[in-house]
Amino acid sequence: MDFFETQARAHRNTKLLIAYFTLGVALLVAAVYVVVVLVFAGSGHPWWHPKLFLVSAAAMIAVVSVGSLYKTMELSRGGSAVAEMLGGRPVNPASRDPDERKLLNVVEEMALASGIPVPQVFLLPQEKGINAFAAGHTTSDAVVAVTQGTLRLLSRDELQGVIAHEFSHILNGDMRLNLRLMGLIFGILCLATIGRVLLQLRGGSSKDRNPLPLLGLVLILLGWVGFFFGRLIQAAVSRQREFLADASAVQFTRNPSGLAGALKKIGGLSYGSKLSNAQAGEASHMFFGNGMGSSFLGLMETHPPLTERIQALEPDFDGEFPRTILEATPPPSGLAQRPPPKYLATPTPITQATVVGAAAPWGISSGAVIPRIGQLTPPQVRYAGQLRDLVAPELEQAARDSLGACALVYGLLLSSEPTVRASQLAVLSELTPQGIRQETERLLPLVTEVALKAKLPLVDLSLPGLRLMSPAQFQQFRGAIQRLVEMDGELDLFEYVLQKVVMRHLEPFFLPPGRTVYQYYALKPLAPDCAVVLSTLAHAGSERPEEVQAAFQLGAGPLCYAARMELALLPPENCGLDTFDAALTRFSQAAPQIKKSILTAAAQTVASDGVILEIEAELLRAIADTLDCPIPPFLNSESASGEVASSKLPQSSQP
Secondary structure, eight states: OOHHHHHHHHHHHHHHHHHHHHHHHHHHHHHHHHHHIIIIIOTTSOSOOHHHHHHHHHHHHHHHHHHHHHHHHHTTTOHHHHHHHTTOEEOOTTOOOHHHHHHHHHHHHHHHHHTSOOOEEEEETTOOSOOEEEEOSSTTSOEEEEEHHHHHHOOHHHHHHHHHHHHHHHHTTHHHHHHHHHHHHHHHHHHHHHHHHHHTOOOSSTTOOOOHHHHHHHHHHHHHHHHHHHHHHHHHHHHHHHHHHHHHHHHHHSOHHHHHHHHHHHHHBSSTTOOOOTTGGGGGGGBSSOSSOOOGGGTTOSSOOHHHHHHHHOTTOOSOOOOBOOOSSOOOOOOOOOOOOOOOSSOOOOOHHHHHSOOOOSSBOGGGTGGGTTOOOHHHHHHHHHHHHHSOHHHHHHTTSHHHHHHHHHHHHSOSSHHHHHHHHHHHHHHSOHHHHHHHHHHHHHHHTSOHHHHHHHHHHHHHHHTTSOHHHHHHHHHHHHHHHHTTSSEEHHHHHHHHHHHHHHHHHHSOOOOOOOOBSSSGGGHHHHHHHHHHHHHHHOSSHHHHHHHHHHHHHHHHHHHTSOOOOOOGGGOOHHHHHHHHHHHTTBOHHHHHHHHHHHHHHHTTTSSBOHHHHHHHHHHHHHTTOOOOOOOOOOOSSSOOOOOEEOOOSOO
């Protein structure tokens, strides 16, 4: 599966959905006009009334547009808006409930394995059926939600299969399409709402001939007809993707029995996968299972039959569902069970040998970068689980609350030079409460021992805890990070990576949401930005002019051909953080295939010596993350020396 092709397909599907919606609205405008002519002008008058048509069309389009805009703005916060609409509550990252801890662990492992930030987790406590969904505009505002029945009834393997299914929707670009579909269908439904209002308007006496109730009745009928066809589109879009998500989940986990077991329990449960919330219909196309029950002739069912889904996983399934019973009382709460800690006094970097059991040469080739984007494999899932076990328990616990998560990030940014670190701690005392500095100093010995390859995953684990900050605390946190990275006079590549990743995934949560719009469908307008990024990477990889030039040309060659213009190597003083960051921002507005070309060129630049080293691989992952192209962790063996020199970027010229 090509990640960039799936993203492009999702973009095309969005355009197709808007085209269908526009066609549907046009047909409804025509139908409303005919009704208005019959009601107000009478059958003896000419059919064409330009003014009447303009008035009725404008009113119709206004109702649908305002309704769609209202719902779209309501959903602008991302997946949390959908989860709260359905009665969900966020699961505390530090929860000690065994079932909630199991759910959080599975979500964390899937996120770390796929290279995306750990999403918010929601629980629908009133729902006894087995169901789940993922929702959001991007990975930064995504949530994963499960019902109480899912949490109570599924084993860990079955829960992992369900969560892997939902992560497939995240990686395939389905979430944004789902939210737009909700907004558009709500706009059509507003016709029926206006019709109900008009239906209640009556004249003052029996002699009054008020045509508005009749028009209201017609609008109700038209609104529900439009809503019916909208639901058909909703169901068709959903059914088409469920088999793909099931197949992807099995590919991720290599355990078809887990996903099949969850589907069998749905079939054997009296509640099935049905949701009781009155607004479940709006989000029915997002669910893991059919949340609305059977429909007329199956036309509006959003999911394939359970038997077909199970037989695709287990061809010999006979269609008999074992009975599933939901206990009357939940199991006693307490600490979640987890494997005995494997933490060592001096943690070592996780390697492919420790995860898969086979040694591999150090470094990866540039050709291995792009195929990894948006992919998830069982070794990476095992890697993520082992990574959590190898992190010091104190760090894992700190990552789950806002104070500890802040201190952990600050600790990762502190300099190894004692004098600089002392100055940074002093500034930290000025900008943050005293408890933050004390917690940072307490965790610092453990943070300094964390392997380079585990640092970014540790930051990802901290994101749920960081989301617990108040808006004021976030502003304080953002200012403190900026000061810490500026204090040594130059920016380490890891400092830039960490700051970029953390801010990119927290700002949509705390600040007004922005809208991502594709502005670049050709590479030529981005050619100057390509020169900035490739020059920066080339200078960061070597100080020898001939090696810098060779690295730049290796990455720039294909881009020059695609853009039909030459790219020139820039001097180091023209490759500051401000220009580098601005270039990445513009790249984020490019079409998927343009992003693919840019990332390929970046990988070739850093791999000019034949391999991509650990610091280079993590920098590529961060660049890809800013472009919404998640790269899972690279599973490679440790370098021969065990050390990688830290590269530097010139400090920004801005204050």
